[in-house]
Amino acid sequence: MQRPEPWNAARASEIIAGLSGLEGATLPILHALQDAFGHVPDAAVPLVADALALSRAEVHGCLTFYHDFRRAPAGRHVVKICRAEACQSVGGEQAAADLLSRLGIDWHGTTADGALTVEPVYCLGLCACGPAALVDGVPVGRADADAVLATIEEHAP
Amino acid sequence: MTRIFVPKDAAALALGADRVARALADAAARLGHVIEIVRTGSRGAVWLEPLVEVETAAGRVAYGPVAPRDVAGLLEAGLLDGGAHALRLGNPDGIPWLARQQRLTFARCGVVDPLSLADYRANGGLAGLEKAIALAPADMVEAVKASGLRGRGGAGFPTGIKWNTVRTASADRKYVVCNADEGDSGTFADRILIEGDPFTLIEGMAIAGLAVGATKGFIYLRSEYPHAFATLNEAIRVAEQAGILGDDVMGSGKTFRLEARLGAGAYICGEETALLESLEGKRGVVRAKPPIPALQGLFGRPTLVNNVLSFAAVPWILAHGAKAYADYGMGRSRGTMPVQLAGNVARGGLVELAFGVTLRQIVEDFGGGTRSSRPIRAVQVGGPLGAYFPATMLDLPLDYEALAAAKGMLGHGGIVVFDDTVDMAAQARFAFDFCAVESCGKCTPCRIGAVRGRETMDRVIAGESPAAHLALVEDLCELMTDGSLCAMGGLTPLPVLSAIRHFPEDFGRGGSLPAAAE
Ligand SMILES: Cc1cc2nc3c(=O)[nH]c(=O)nc-3n(C[C@H](O)[C@H](O)[C@H](O)COP(=O)(O)O)c2cc1C
Ligand code: SF4
Numbered sequence: 001m002q003r004p005e006p007w008n009a010a011r012a013s014e015i016i017a018g019l020s021g022l023e024g025a026t027l028p029i030l031h032a033l034q035d036a037f038g039h040v041p042d043a044a045v046p047l048v049a050d051a052l053a054l055s056r057a058e059v060h061g062c063l064t065f066y067h068d069f070r071r072a073p074a075g076r077h078v079v080k081i082c083r084a085e086a087c088q089s090v091g092g093e094q095a096a097a098d099l100l101s102r103l104g105i106d107w108h109g110t111t112a113d114g115a116l117t118v119e120p121v122y123c124l125g126l127c128a129c130g131p132a133a134l135v136d137g138v139p140v141g142r143a144d145a146d147a148v149l150a151t152i153e154e155h156a157p
Numbered sequence: 158m159t160r161i162f163v164p165k166d167a168a169a170l171a172l173g174a175d176r177v178a179r180a181l182a183d184a185a186a187r188l189g190h191v192i193e194i195v196r197t198g199s200r201g202a203v204w205l206e207p208l209v210e211v212e213t214a215a216g217r218v219a220y221g222p223v224a225p226r227d228v229a230g231l232l233e234a235g236l237l238d239g240g241a242h243a244l245r246l247g248n249p250d251g252i253p254w255l256a257r258q259q260r261l262t263f264a265r266c267g268v269v270d271p272l273s274l275a276d277y278r279a280n281g282g283l284a285g286l287e288k289a290i291a292l293a294p295a296d297m298v299e300a301v302k303a304s305g306l307r308g309r310g311g312a313g314f315p316t317g318i319k320w321n322t323v324r325t326a327s328a329d330r331k332y333v334v335c336n337a338d339e340g341d342s343g344t345f346a347d348r349i350l351i352e353g354d355p356f357t358l359i360e361g362m363a364i365a366g367l368a369v370g371a372t373k374g375f376i377y378l379r380s381e382y383p384h385a386f387a388t389l390n391e392a393i394r395v396a397e398q399a400g401i402l403g404d405d406v407m408g409s410g411k412t413f414r415l416e417a418r419l420g421a422g423a424y425i426c427g428e429e430t431a432l433l434e435s436l437e438g439k440r441g442v443v444r445a446k447p448p449i450p451a452l453q454g455l456f457g458r459p460t461l462v463n464n465v466l467s468f469a470a471v472p473w474i475l476a477h478g479a480k481a482y483a484d485y486g487m488g489r490s491r492g493t494m495p496v497q498l499a500g501n502v503a504r505g506g507l508v509e510l511a512f513g514v515t516l517r518q519i520v521e522d523f524g525g526g527t528r529s530s531r532p533i534r535a536v537q538v539g540g541p542l543g544a545y546f547p548a549t550m551l552d553l554p555l556d557y558e559a560l561a562a563a564k565g566m567l568g569h570g571g572i573v574v575f576d577d578t579v580d581m582a583a584q585a586r587f588a589f590d591f592c593a594v595e596s597c598g599k600c601t602p603c604r605i606g607a608v609r610g611r612e613t614m615d616r617v618i619a620g621e622s623p624a625a626h627l628a629l630v631e632d633l634c635e636l637m638t639d640g641s642l643c644a645m646g647g648l649t650p651l652p653v654l655s656a657i658r659h660f661p662e663d664f665g666r667g668g669s670l671p672a673a674a675e
């Protein structure tokens with residue numbers, strides 16, 4: 001996975017300016033900021049608000065409504081694990097519990113060394129080959145804790 | 158040079174398709190074979206992925222499921238000439254699981270290079286748009302009406318009627334919006350189509366644009382589908398360069414442009430008005446209706462919102478005629494339904510069939526029973542807001558009305574199979590939990606009801622006067638059904654009540670209470 005850049009207001013303004021002409025630009029901008037910096041810090045809110053002529057409250061409301069947007073940095077690797085029904089039916093909850101206990105964290109948690117964050121998702125569209133996970137964007141089917149950790153190894157930068 | 162087809166569909170990738178492609182390239186180079194690896198979408202037989210196909214003098218020959226470690230043996234067995242091997246499946250079109258389907262919408266998926274317009278045309282692509290351009294907008298809409306197509310996103314609303322409302326609305330601009338949020342668990346047809354044959358969606362949306370008089374379209378795609386997003390953006394670029402999108406859609410003199418947008422992980426943004434709010438850059442909060450989006454939708458303009466599969470059915474309908482489409486199906490459910498067979502099933506994937514087939518034919522004949530080899534106990538049809546049916550009800554036909562009469566719904570066509578280890582009380586609790594996590598918060602029955610429901614189910618599961626607490630759950634469900642603004646709160650009672658009704662033994666009503674899953 002690409003390493004996020006450190007927060008930089010000038011760089012953020014540049015990203016925002018590049019997208020602010022879109023119709024309904026808020027989500028594309030928040031996605032682009034998160035892609036660049038790994039999260040969307042509170043310092044970004046006034047920049048987005050000014051560029052789109054919105055109130056800070058509106059931008060803040062949007063940022064906090066959507067599960068995707070992170071307001072603090074995640075671990076170096078992000079594992080998204082499906083908790084929805086099709087994956088439940090093939091032991092997904094148990095597989096996830098195994099992984100979390102091996103890492104010593106809970107859902108949304110990051111390991112103490114900052115290596116890895118685990119987030120729940122509800123369906124990845126991999127429901128015929130569950131349990132499913134997305135490891136730094138790489139899909140893993142019939143996943144268990146070993147398969148997830150092996151995928152991180154394989155794709156480690 | 159031999160052409161080898163290896164899917165790059167996300168499910169195929171999840172099962173190792175990239176590693177197989179690399180192993181093939183490496184081994185071929187080592188052995189001095191000249192091969193070209195073409196990355197296709199998936200035919201939808203997820204249980205056979207990675208499904209590798211080789212172009213031979215006698216046509217394509219399929220092998221699957223192929224693991225990287227199989228590659229050396231396959232080449233030794235004469236893979237490049239379609240040689241015999243334990244994984245050899247022969248002509249892919251002859252694989253019974255695929256041959257017994259009725260592929261209209263998904264005919265090209267897994268066959269073509271998703272980004273090759275030459276492949277698309279050679280396999281019947283653009284014939285629908287060409288026919289449409291020769292028609293008046295009212296006649297395009299008439300064709301969609303006459304086909305009997307109903308919305309594949311969940312509600313099953315007649316597509317042609319919606320198109321006509323937008324067509325006859327007058328405004329300075331109109332929009333076409335594709336709902337590719339595909340939030341229902343157990344569903345993946347939108348994803349497979351976008352990754353495997355994105356031009357079909359683009360063609361369907363272009364026809365819609367011409368029919369309703371819209372010049373701009375958006376595709377709202379869930380962020381859980383990064384691979385689909387990449388393919389879609391590339392396909393839009395290719396279609397623009399070829400003049401299928403732009404100022405002069407295939408020489409028609411009409412303008413239609415498309416833009417793909419990513420959601421941000423909110424299930425409620427699949428509800429069409431929340432989706433429009435989100436596209437406008439706001440929180441995904443449901444709007445009260447009326448006004449309906451067809452009259453006042455995106456930025457207050459008349460907006461046609463349809464699911465991916467609804468748009469993707471349209472090119473076939475225009476190309477082959479409304480009647481040919483309507484000849485498939487039963488009752489008021491016309492055409493084909495791309496069913497997604499998922500969960501604990503031996504042979505899961507995408508099964509496109511005419512309406513009227515029974516759940517049993519899908520789950521047993523196609524699915525081959527459970528993956529765990531244990532008995533089937535329950536199937537959930539129609540996503541997280543759909544009902545749980547016991548194995549004894551599998552003779553229900555795939556039909557909007559029949560499923561509604563059985564207090565269920567077809568939704569987006571997902572069927573999730575559970576074996577006899579499932580704890581239905583835990584599933585009922587999950588339905589409330591999901592609603593609590595994903596509620597947009599606008600109305601009380603849903604926002605508060607889901608949380609109360611989860612708490613009350615916890616009491617039932619703990620064995621605290623289950624009968625009294627179940628009565629509370631049932632009251633709460635009635636309130637949510639009657640008092641919720643949208644189907645999120647309004648249909649959460651479906652999985653809950655169906656679980657209680659069909660599996661009373663799991664709720665402390667007769668029989669012993671199984672331990673909760675969590
Ligand atoms: C909670 C909720 C979630 C929904 N999710 C989706 C979805 O993911 N995809 C979809 O096409 N429709 C979804 N719908 C249905 C849409 O509101 C709408 O009916 C549909 O997009 C219309 O297109 P169609 O007529 O082609 O089905 C959802 C509805 C509700 C209430
Ligand atoms: S039912 Fe739930 S999701 Fe729908 S509007 Fe009400 S609170 Fe929002």
Ligand code: FES
Nearest residue numbers: 082087124126127
């Ligand atoms: S239910 Fe887990 S990937 Fe769809």
